[in-house]
Amino acid sequence: METALGTVKSFDPATSARTFRIALSELGEIGWFPNFVSEISRTAPQVQIHSVALETERTEQWLQSGYVDVAISSQVLSNNFERTAIKEQTFSIVMSHRHALAKDEFTVSKYAEASRVLLAGDSSLEALLEAEKRAGIFSTPRIIIQRYATLMPLLEQHPTLLAVIPTSMAHGWAKKFPIVVHQLPFDMEAFRLFVYMRTQTHDVSGLKWFYDAVTKSTLVYPTLFEAIGSNEHRARQEGQS
The missing domain is CATH 3.40.190.10 (Periplasmic binding protein-like II)
Incomplete structure (x- = not known):
């Protein structure tokens, strides 16, 4: 009714x-x-x-x-x-253009050894961790944050860090900020x-x-x-x- x-x-x-x-x-x-x-x-x-x-x-x-x-x-x-x-939505790696790996081709081992930032508040978190495990990556991230708004200044101030974020966002940032975008060296299902x-x-x-x-x-x-x-x-x- x-x-x-x-x-x-x-x-x-x-x-x-x-x-x-x-x-x-x-x-x-x-x-x-x-x-x-x-x-x-x-x-x-x-x-x-x-x-x-x-x-x-x-x-x-x-x-x-x-x-x-x-x-x-x-x-x-x-x-x-x-x-x-x-x-x-697919996902990519972002880092400062001053990162030591900025011009390198990424491999699973390089990713696993890098100092990573994890976005704990993102809905893709579980899928990223599962994809890392399937690739044999069990190293823990160095930095855990809750909000994307924190990430850009963090990467800028600490160019040894990298993070995994949505590809559309990564390329949008790359048009404005001094960062580089890399493909993930392992499979992660699109959202x-x-x-x-x-x-x-x-x-x-x-x-x-x-x-x-x-x-x-x-x-x-x-x-x-x-x-x-x-x-x-x-x-x-x-x-x-």
């Missing part, structure tokens, strides 16, 4: 002041959230958008309960949720990212509108991953001038 009523109830983005909530990782918020605001503001200037930090162990519960309306995640959730695949919509309730038309706007923003607009760390880099350069 709720679904039937929700289908009949119209949603007018031009006049709505509804609040929508979207669960995003740190990368998702920096790479896509400005695009969401641009796309939604174009037709719905009063709609409010709240970002919620993605917690993978709670994503399904949040969508079921309606705590969030939409989530972007690499998780494969139950068939109860409508979803759209938006991206296949598929999905936009998920919560189970339908009383306002299907508004929910579907928001889901479609988010999906369009991820597919049509360029991502902004290279913005991560740019302020810190700029401040450091200004301080050195």
